[in-house]
Amino acid sequence: MGGGRARHVTRVLGRLLAEQARSQRAKPGEGAEERARALREALQELGPFYIKIGQMLSTRPDFVSPVVLRELKLLHDQVSPAPFTVFEPVLADELGPRWRRLFREIDTSAPLGAASLAQVYRAQLTDGTSAAVKIQRPQVEGVLMDDMRLLRRAARVLARAAPRFTAVVDVPAMLSVLFEAMAAEADFRVEAGNMRRGRRLALEFEHLSVPRVLMPPTRRVLVQALAPGVSIRDADPGDFTAAQRAAIGRDLMAFMYRGYFLDRYFHADPHPGNIFVAPDEPAHLIDWGMVGRMESGASRGLVLALLNVAANDGAGLATTWIEMGNPTAWADLAGFRSDISLLVPKLSSVSLEELDFGVTLTAILMHATRRGIRTSPVISLLGKSFANLEGSIRYLCPELSITDVFADNLRTIIFGLARETLSEQQAARTALDLMIAAPGALQQTRGILRTIADQDLTFHAKVAGESNEPGKLSDTGSRTFWAALVLAVFLVRRGRRM
Structure with missing residues (x-):
């Protein structure tokens, strides 16, 4: 990594730590909104790893202040499109100099999407099949590897400099979870495998699908079926019947719940741009470059935690969370139980218009960290996924009850857990x-x-x-x-x- 970028990254990480220190104060200092906006823009400029870190931190009120949380929720991985001439050499290297023969046409005038890692183009295969061609930006893999090394070094320095903090928030472990989840971003063959697995898991859901991989993937080029419709953010709910909207929302939630608790393999980035919908069509979950994996004990513990929430049992939830975590020597367990007993009654059976379950999950994280209880780092990734999913479904079906969908799927989840043992x-x-x-x-x-x-x-x-x-x-x-x-x-x- 060049010295200039390393210094820039170091400055941004230093600002993150400074904001973490400020978040411990009762009130943000003057200029907090401007600092938060500058921090968000700096993370966005640094690229995909830092964007994902910021998005994970947007569900960690225990780590950053409320004003920074609001800004980090605005993070998105969209950049100005580069001309197709930048990507044509990648196609030639990966598919051969006669790569154009593989397509009847490819629209090179404007990409369907542009991100810091890749651009996507609309195409048509020789048999007339509509396709999306995802092409990695040149030299991006080297940047990713350099960023990984730098962040690991930074995490080790932080662990030595702030042992009490890292005893509760395991930053190195959080980074490892993130790096593993993003493995497919550097190698599209891994993403293609994620898509095939996701497509198999989605087969039992009538109103949900995952696009097919249409050609053998390469490390830097992925050709997949074109998802019909538009982003769920841009869809007009009036174009769908109430039954269609509810069915899509329920299947999306059910698919993700089973991923969290049974398959232990889940789409970690179901933001609105990654869910396409159209009337009379199943929703399509795209971009499988970031997936999460759950350890069996964590998934069973989370099921029990949600059962406690559904039963309005704050004491049970506190006990479950403590057992899932790793209390430090100075942990205040009585204080944590009191915090959760006050929180849980607010989680009555309400709709998405009134409840953000992903943020509620991370509110528990906030109390746990404040009381000296370390939580599994994968919970941050799951919290991000939860929050993304709920935000996406809210655009199409805000009246859908999260607890109702969980209750509907509880039987399948419990049977699956029981069969394992x-x-x-x-x-x-x-x-x-x-x-x-x-x-x-x-x-x-x-x-x-x-x-x-x-x-x-x-x-x-x-x-x-x-x-x-x-x-x-x-x-x-x-x-x-x-x-x-x-x-x-x-x-x-x-x-x-x-």
């Missing part, structure tokens, strides 16, 4: 373990097991906004679901103690 032969033994390990719940557990045996499970559940009326689940699948739920929650807790 249990066989039919193990189920009875695990239930007995549950009774032994949790004597306080002995009578309740016996009752559940008895009603399962009687093939008739009655349950009482209170969700915010609903009365505490008994409900009856008469079908075998629902009985099995509630049994699996009890067992899965127990396994989550027992797995952490092992």
